[in-house]
Amino acid sequence: MEIDLFSVITEWLPYLLGGVVVTVGLVASALIIGACLGLPMAIGQVYGSRPVKYVIGLYVWFFRGLPVLVLLFMFYFTIFPLLDPNIDAFVVGAVVLGLRGAAYQSQIFRGAIQSISEGQMTAARSLGMSRVMAIRTIIIPQAVRIALPGWSNEYPNILTDSAICYAIGVAELLTRTSQIVAQTYITMPIYLLCALMFILLNLAGMRVIAYLEKRVAIPGFSGGSHTGIV
Amino acid sequence: MSFEAAPFIDFCINTLFPALADGLLITVLLVLITAPFGLAFGVLLAVGRVYGKSYSHWFCRLFVGFVKGCPLMLLLFILYFGLPTIPYVGITLDAFTASVIGFICCNSAYNSEYVRGAILSVKEGQLVAASALGMTKRQAIMYIVLPQALRRAIPGLSNEFIYLIKYSSLAYMITLVELTGAGKLVFSKYFEPGVFFVVGIVYLALITVTTVGANALEKKYAVPGTQKR
Numbered sequence: 098m099e100i101d102l103f104s105v106i107t108e109w110l111p112y113l114l115g116g117v118v119v120t121v122g123l124v125a126s127a128l129i130i131g132a133c134l135g136l137p138m139a140i141g142q143v144y145g146s147r148p149v150k151y152v153i154g155l156y157v158w159f160f161r162g163l164p165v166l167v168l169l170f171m172f173y174f175t176i177f178p179l180l181d182p183n184i185d186a187f188v189v190g191a192v193v194l195g196l197r198g199a200a201y202q203s204q205i206f207r208g209a210i211q212s213i214s215e216g217q218m219t220a221a222r223s224l225g226m227s228r229v230m231a232i233r234t235i236i237i238p239q240a241v242r243i244a245l246p247g248w249s250n251e252y253p254n255i256l257t258d259s260a261i262c263y264a265i266g267v268a269e270l271l272t273r274t275s276q277i278v279a280q281t282y283i284t285m286p287i288y289l290l291c292a293l294m295f296i297l298l299n300l301a302g303m304r305v306i307a308y309l310e311k312r313v314a315i316p317g318f319s320g321g322s323h324t325g326i327v
Numbered sequence: 328m329s330f331e332a333a334p335f336i337d338f339c340i341n342t343l344f345p346a347l348a349d350g351l352l353i354t355v356l357l358v359l360i361t362a363p364f365g366l367a368f369g370v371l372l373a374v375g376r377v378y379g380k381s382y383s384h385w386f387c388r389l390f391v392g393f394v395k396g397c398p399l400m401l402l403l404f405i406l407y408f409g410l411p412t413i414p415y416v417g418i419t420l421d422a423f424t425a426s427v428i429g430f431i432c433c434n435s436a437y438n439s440e441y442v443r444g445a446i447l448s449v450k451e452g453q454l455v456a457a458s459a460l461g462m463t464k465r466q467a468i469m470y471i472v473l474p475q476a477l478r479r480a481i482p483g484l485s486n487e488f489i490y491l492i493k494y495s496s497l498a499y500m501i502t503l504v505e506l507t508g509a510g511k512l513v514f515s516k517y518f519e520p521g522v523f524f525v526v527g528i529v530y531l532a533l534i535t536v537t538t539v540g541a542n543a544l545e546k547k548y549a550v551p552g553t554q555k556r
Contacts, residue, residue, distance in 0.1 A: 260398030
C-alpha cells in the first residue's frame with residue numbers, strides 16, 4: 098500500500114481541526130450549563146428546605162449513576178424527540194454533558210460551601226444581612242474560589258466524555274477521526290493524531306484554568322490548602 | 328407518542344428482560360475481570376511513580392498521562408481497529424479482549440492516582456524507620472507503606488470501580504453487546520421509547536448496590552487510628 102501519509106494528513110487536517118472546534122464548543126457549552134445549574138443546586142442542597150434537598154439529591158443520584166452513553170441514547174432517542182423531532186445531535190450532546198456536569202459540579206460547589214465555617218453566616222446575619230444577601234455576597238465569592246481546583250478537574254473529564262458523543266453522531270473530533278479512517282484506510286497514524294489533539298486540548302485547557310485561578314485569587318486567601326479559612 | 332403500561336410490561340417480560348440479562352452478564356464479566364488487574368497495575372504504576380528510578384518513573388508518568396488525556400473510546404478504537412493494521416506485528420483482538428485491555432489501562436491509570444496520593448500521605452519517617460530496622464526498601468514498601476496506603480485509597484478506588492461499571496458501556500462502541508448495547512439493539516428493532524429507562528434502572532441498581540458494598544468495605548478495613556482525620 099503506497100500512500101503518502103504526509104499528503105493525506107495535510108489534506109484532511111482542516112477537517113480534523115473543524116472537529117477540534119466542535120469538541121471545544123461541546124465542552125465549553127457543557128461546562129457553562131453545568132456551572133449555571135450546578136451552583137444553584139449546591140446552594141439548594143446546603144440551604145434549601147427538605148423537599149428541595151431531596152429533589153436535588155435525586156437528580157444527582159440519577160445523573161451520576163448512569164453511563165454517559167445511556168444518557169445520550171436516552172435523551173437522543175427518547176426524550177428530545179418528544180420536544181422536537183429534528184433536534185441537532187450537537188444540542189443533545191451539549192445538554193446531556195451539561196446536565197451530567199451539573200450533577201458533578203453541584204457536589205464540588207457543595208463541598209466548597211460547606212467548607213466555609215457557619216460562623217460567617219451568623220456574623221453576616223448579625224450585621225443585618227438577609228440570608229440571600231449573605232449567600233450572595235459572603236458565601237458565594239469564597240465558595241467559587243475554593244471550588245476552582247476541584248472544578249478544574251471537571252474540564253478533562255468532560256473533554257474525554259465529549260468523545261462519547263460519537264455514538265449519536267455529533268461531528269466532533271473522534272467522529273471525524275473515524276470518518277477519515279474509513280475514507281483513507283490509514284488507521285494508526287490518524288488515531289494517534291487524534292489522541293495527540295485530545296492531549297493537547299487537555300493541556301491547553303488546564304493552562305487556561307490555571308491562569309483563571311491565578312486571576313481570581315485574592316492575595317492571602319486560598320492557595321492550595323483551604324484549612325486557613327475560618 | 329402514546330404510552331400504555333400493559334403492553335410495555337409484556338414487552339419487557341418477553342423481549343427486553345431476556346436481552347438485558349445477557350447484556351448484564353457481559354457487563355458484570357467485563358467489570359469483574361478488569362477490576363483485579365486494574366487494581367494490581369494501578370498499585371504498580373503508583374509505586375513506580377513515587378519510588379521508581381528515572382526510567383520506570385517516566386514510563387509510569389507517560390502511561391498515566393496518555394491514558395488520562397485521551398478518551399477511553401479512542402483507546403478502545405486503537406486496540407480494536409488500530410492494532411490489526413500495524414504492518415508485520417498486526418495483533419487482532421476480539422471485542423471482549425480489546426475492551427478488557429482498554430478498561431484495565433484506564434482503570435489502572437486512574438487507580439494509580441488515588442494510590443499515589445495515599446502513598447504520599449504516609450509519612451516519610453516510616454520508611455526511614457523501616458530501613459533503620461534493617462528492612463530493604465522493597466520490604467518497607469510492601470509491609471509498611473502499602474498496607475496503610477491501600478486502606479486510605481479505598482474510597483477513591485471504590486469510586487473508580489463505580490466509574491468502571493459505567494464506562495464498561497463503551498464496549499458497545501467496539502461491537503461488544505453488553506448491557507447498554509443489548510438495550511440499544513432492542514430499541515433499534517422495536518422503537519420502544521421506555522427501553523433506555525429500563526437500562527438506566529439496571530445501571531442505577533448496580534451502582535447503588537456497589538456504593539453500599541464499598542461503604543461497608545471502607546468501614547471494615549479502616550484501622551482505628553490510621554484515618555487522616
